[in-house]
Amino acid sequence: MLAICKREFIQSFKGIKSIIVIAIFLITAYYSADFSNLFLSLSNDFTSEEKEVIHTIGISILSMFFGMLFVMGLSHDTVNREIHERTIRFLVTRTSRASIIFGKFLGIALFWFVCLLTSFVIISIFVRDFDFIIFFQSTSLAVYYSAFTVLMSVLLPKPSLTMFLSIVIGLAFPIFNGWVTLTSNGWVSWLKYVLPFYYTEDQNFEFLVILLLAGVMIYIALLVFRRREC
Template sequence: MLAICKREFIQSFKGIKSIIIIAIFLLTAYYSADFSDLLLSLSDDFTSEEKQIIHTVGISFLIMFLGMLFVMGLSHDIVNREMHERTIRFLVTRTSRTSIIVGKFLGIALFWFVCLLTSFVIISIFVHRFDLITLFQSASLAIYYSAFTVLLSVLIPKPSITMFLSIVIGIAFPILNGWVSLTSNVWVSWLKYLFPFYYVEEQNYSFLVVLLLAGVMVGIALLVFRRREC
């Protein structure tokens, strides 16, 4: 599992897409911290709690609204590429299927955690303050997206289809999540409990539920992958 996790983690840094995404994150962190004072001066409506986290708003916005697109864009074929090219046979004959799925999931989740941690460190250098809860909330979202990506890659065997879906879902997900969170329609509002935004609205530990949801998705991916013929 560790070998697979390590490879996926390192692979995530390679390629032009990764470099662009990392650059977007780091630049957002830098300017988010740099312009936080300017943002504060624009309005007096901010609560004291909001003022505390204003410098991380750029990163939070990025991970909420573009996170799914970024995670899926980088890793949509994390499992099905290996099945398509049959390299998965080298893995399933060597280790358990659980190790493969968990290793791959941890690899991409760790990549996003490192990206976020680096971004928060950059912010903390500027504002001399480290927002641990916001970091964990953002990381929980990244972990949720990573689990969803792994699940989709297990369910759909063709990389070309997951590539298309990564764009569609990446754009639709935050819109859909925002809608189910805000709607008063009782038939769909319950869906907010399955989406992550509901659990990161407040500065508390309810983000742990997001990790639980991610765990459920990885569990489903495992159940499907165990029955999958490679």
């Protein structure tokens, strides 16, 4: 499992798409800290709660509105690529199917953890403060997106299909999630409890539920993968 995790983690850094995404996170972190200090110096109208989150608002928005698109865009074929190229046969003969799923999931999640940690460290250098709650909330979203990506890659056999859906779902997910969270329609409002945004509204430990939801998705992915012929 650790070898698969390491391989997936290193693989996530390769390619022009990875470089672009990492650059976007680092640039967003830099300007979030830089401009937030400027805003605070020019205005005293911010409340204490707004002052606590203004430094990280850029990264938070990036994680919520583009996180799914970034994660699926880079790792949409993490499992079905192996099946399509038949390299999965070499893996299943050397390790368990659970190790494959958990290894790939942890490798993807670790990549985004490093990206977020680096971004928050950059912000903390400028503002001399590290917001652990918002960091963990953003990380929990990345874990959720990683689990969803692995699940889709197990459910859908063709990499070309997951590549297409990575764009569609990546763009539609934050819009749908935001609507479900805010709507008063009883027919759909219950969906907010299985989607992550609802658990990031307040600065508390509700984000732990997001990790639980991610665990459920990985468990489903494992059940499906165990029944699939490779």
